[in-house]
Amino acid sequence: MDWYEFLFVIEVAVGGLLSGVMYSLVAxxxxxxxxxxxxxxFAQGAMVLFAALTFVSLVERGVPFALALVITLLIxxxxxxxxxxxxxxxxANRSPMTLFMATLGLxxxxxxxxxxxxxxxxxxxxxxISNAPFEIGGIFISNFDLVAAALALALVVVLTSFFRFTRTGLSFRAVADDTFAAIAIGLKLNRIQAAVWTAAGVVALVAGLLWGARLGVQFSLSLVVLKALPVLxxxxxxxVPGAIVAGLIIGASEKLAEVYLGPYVGGGIEGWFAYVVALAVLLIRPQGLFGRKITERF
Amino acid sequence: MSLAVEAPARPLLTGQRLAILALLALAFLGVPAFASPWTIEAILLPFLALSLAGLGLNLLTGYAGQVSLGSAAFMAVGAYAAFNIQLRLGLPLPLTFLFASTTAAAVGVIFGLPSLRLKGFYLAVSTLAAQFFLQWLFNKFGWFSNYSASGVISAPVLGFAGITFDSRESRYLLALTTVTLITIFVHRLVNGPARINLIAVRDNETAAKVIGVPVLRTKLAAFALSSAIIGIAGVLWSFTYLRTIEPEGFNLDRSFQILFIAIIGGLATLRGAFLGAGLIVVFPLLLSRGSAWIFDGGLDAGSVQLTQRIVLGATIVTFLILEPNGLSSILDRVTARVRSLMGRT
Structure with a gap:
């Protein structure tokens, strides 16, 4: 492999890492x-679509950018x-599968x-955000992807500090750790869940804006969930750290596979390749990358 | 230690048995004679194929507790296997069905392997691999569709022992016979010795292992059998109902539809699959009739479709809230009510 080929591999990998951050954002x-x-x-994808569509429609109707952002956040x-x-x-208290089906209907x-x-x-x-690529040491990087990745990281920092330093965040962690103990000490589960769904709505808005700027705001935006599932x-x-690291792994390996494996099988492998990567890793490491140390994934 | 969490199969009441026989007589004799072509084409044929798919998934999800989101892909495997074996070898009909179901079973075992290490949502999401990979495979490689330019192939007419299943009624009877036979088989299976194994794996895997249930084998067998049945459902779907085969018809939406059928009908019940499929087939038809009647052309087709999607989604949520055990338990309550009324008089 000569130098330019090597640079090309790096370029593909970096592009993949950056789009992996976009997957993490949804995840x-x-x-x-x-x-x-x-x-x-499962409605997370629909929320991404709804947020992006609301925002873009408001802007198209002449609402200033910042105001549209605030209104969409409220909605x-x-x-x-x-x-x-x-x-x-x-x-409440129904089986996880029932809840999953309900979010599908939702x-x-x-x-x-x-x-x-x-x-x-x-x-x-x-x-x-300009989409022009710029060059670092012979590698071209998309400016937009870099800004998107930075925004995603900023969002993670905000979320992490919210959960670490605020009262609501503390009760959120209590509920996540042990729901029954949290209720027993008098935390209001309903209020915390409402706060979390609102936070998920904010994440959906950020994801919707970044993905929407890339793909155009349309129905297919809700299909980004299918990209986020193997990451999960x-x-x-x-x-949350698992979602980020897995997003990076899947983004990079997907792009590399598209370039180096795709031509042999006729392309179009991005629909399923991520799932195969996730399964292959879990086969070797069933406890996954992060999350609780258990021998089997529940 | 209670393995039989559900009550063991009730002894077949004569009343229940009579009702089933009457229903079968109606389906085999009454429908071909009296039902309108529209009823058979638009309601009964999709109903039969989807019921069978729901039954297959129910075996896996309801009885063995393994959730799959890739059912439509196994329907596609069955349909393409049947198409290719008919095209290339021209085997007789029973062998075609056998080949389609065996192929689907083999593919099902492969995609069921992650179930040995993953559970719950992790498994559910990994079955999506089957959905996307198989759909891609059938789209990408022309061999499967015999290099048809559009990718949509018309299914050949099935025939056996001098009978061709070309007319509407004969296709209906073929589908009905297949569904009846498989339902009887599944009924015997889930009320036989295998029931304990399946339910033990579903309810508590560790305990099942401790008392000596072959957990891995049971899981893979459940995947194989369920995929085989769903594969046959795919054959019925494309050979008796649509009479065309295309990968797009077996997309993720279809997989979710089958999961809805199993859950709304009632998990771990046989009639649940039929009740759920009935609802899923009839409800959209009613909705489009209803909206045509209410709006009377006042809304464009796109909005009507979106409204239907909203109503269907909201119905599913409402239904899950109001009736956790599915249509099957409503039927139970209705029959209990009727019985007590009859007992009183």
Whole structure:
């Protein structure tokens, strides 16, 4: 392998790592909800779509950028509260599978509602971040991807400090650790869940804006969940650092496979390759990368 | 230690047995004679195929406790296996069914291997690998669809012993016979000795292992059998109902649909699959009729479709909240009510 080929491999890997951060971004929304409610929230993708669509429609109607951001945030918060009140609370103490099915139904409602209100056409979303690649030591890196990764990391820092240093964050960690003990000492589970769903809505907004700027805001935005699921399996449903590291691994290996393996099988492997990576790693290391040390994944 | 968490199979009451026989007589004799073509094409044929798929998934999820989100992919395996064996070898019908189900079973075992180490949602998500990989495979390699330019192939007419299953009624009877036979087989299986193993694995794996249940073998057998049945459902779906085969028809939405059928119908019940499939097939038809009647062309087709999606999603959520044990337990309550009313008079 000569020098330029080597540089190309690095370039592909770096591009993959950066898009992996985008996967992690979606995955973090799942992790937040899974930790408190024990639900694999399939509606997270619909929430991403709903947030991006609301924001872009507001901007298109002449609402200034910052105001549109605030309004969308408020709407996502209300949506989170509404979900907690109408879906989660009546389904308390049901089996995780029932809750999962409920979030699937919820995903249809949110997707349908978002498109019914704002229309089904594709919207272009310009966040004002230049997409021009720049060069570092012979490697081209997309400026947009770098900014997106930085934003994602900033979000993680904000979330981590929120959970570490605020009262709500402390009760969140208590619920995540041991729900029964948390209720026993008088924490309000409903309120915490509402807060978490709101936080997941905020994550969905950030993910929706970044993915929307990349792909255009349209129905297929809700399919980013399918990219986040293998990341979750690999990193653990209950671990934020796991989601990030797994996102990086899957992003990089997916891009490398696309370039070096794809041509041999006719391409289009990005739909399933991530799942194979996740399964291969779990076969060797069944406890996953992070999360609780258990011999089998529950 | 209670292994039989559910009550063991009730002795078949004569009343229940009579009801089933009457239903079968109606389905075999009454329907072909009196049902309208639309009823058979739009309701009964998809209903039969989806019931069978729901039954197969229920065996895996309801009885053995392993969740799969890749059912549609196994339907596709069955359909493509049947198509290719008919095309290349022209085997007689029973052998075609056998080949389709064996192929689906083999693929099911391969994608069931992660179940030996993963559980719950981890397993559910990893079964998505089957969904995406198999759909990609059938799309990407022209050999499976005999290099058809559009990727959509028309299914050949099935025939056996001088009978061709071409007319609407004959396709219906073929599907009905297949579903009936498989249902009887599954009924005997889940009320036989295998029941203990399946339910032990579902309810407590460690305890099952301790008392000597072959956990790994039971899991893989459940995957194999469930995939085989879902594979046959795929054959019925594409040969008797749609009469075309295309990878897009077996997408993730179809997998979720089958999971809905199993859960809404009632897990670990046989009739649940039929009740759930009935709801999933009939409800959208009712919705589109209803919305056509209410809006009367006042809304464009796109909005009507979105509204239907919202209503269907909301119905599922409402249903899960109101009836945790599925349609099957509603039926139980209704029959109990009827029985007590009849007993009183």
């Amino acid at each position: 973090i929304g799942f992790v937040l909800i899974y930790k408190t409610s024990g639900v694999l929230n 996502m918060g209300l949506l989170g509260l509404a979900i907690e009140r109408t879906v989660l609370r009546p389904l 995903a249809w409602v949110i997707e349908g509602g978002a498109q019914l209100i704002w229309g089904t056409q594709v919207h272009a979303l310009d966040l004002g 399996v690999l990193g653990g449903f209950d671990s």
